[in-house]
Amino acid sequence: MAASDDPxxxxxxWFADARASEINDPEAMAFATADARGRPSVRMVLLRNAGPEGFGFFTNLDSRKGGELAENPWGALALHWKSLRRQVRAEGPVRQVADTEAxxxxxxxSRASRIGSWASDQSRPLDSRETFERRYASLQEKFEGEDVPRPPRWSGFLLVPEKIEFWTDxxxxxxxRRLFTRTVDGWDEGLLYP
Incomplete structure (x- = not known):
């Protein structure tokens, strides 16, 4: 396959173009999961790496998406770059990254984000903002002058795409719509009707 045909x-x-033209968060992507019964849920996450191994992001393993991925390790994502009038969609199995990568x-x-990861019980009910802010302040004191280690419940995931679609307005x-489908030997490319 020619380099230009590699998804x-x-x-x-496209991502380099988006970084040059998008005003805010060109790495923002909608990421969809489904629970064991197939009920879907979607949210925005930040793409943190992309390459032949897949599309990566990081999160709290106890979050709703973490729980759903534990039950049903498949996902779908979409990046939409309005300024370019382009989007990329991908779907496939999802696996947790190695501890060294996390x-x-x-x-x-940032230090504040690392402390926030300790302070947040992501996706769990919260009685008031003040409760979270007190917890955050307490952890700032606890980690004062120390490195902030990764919480055991925090890691990353990699969506290993079986399909990648490139949409141009x-x-x-x-x-x-260009569709790349993974094969044993690499990728097949085709077109979809708009």
Missing amino acids: FDLFDR DAYFKSR RPHRLHE
Whole structure:
């Protein structure tokens, strides 16, 4: 397959364009999961790495998405770059990243974000904002002058795509849709009707 027909080469080019043109968060992606009964849920997460191995993000394992991925390790994502009139969609199995990868990314986050990861029981009911702020302040004191380690319940996931679609807006809704489907030997490329 020619380099121009590799979906991750194309993604890298589109992502570079998005970083140059999107005003806010070109790495923001909608990420969908489903529970064991197939009931879907979707939320925005930040894409933190992308390459032939897949699309990665990090989160609290006890969050709703973490729980759903434990029950049903499949996902779908969409990145929409309005300024470019483009979107990328992908779907496939999802796996947790190695602890070393989670540790490395956690250390790259701001100190405040690392403490926030300890303070938040993500997706759980919260009686008041003040409760969370008190918990955060208490953890700031606890970690004063120390490195903030990665909480055991915090890690990353990698969506390993079986399909990747590149959508380009065209006049009169005559959009262009390129679909890459993973095969044993690499990727097959085709088109979809708009």
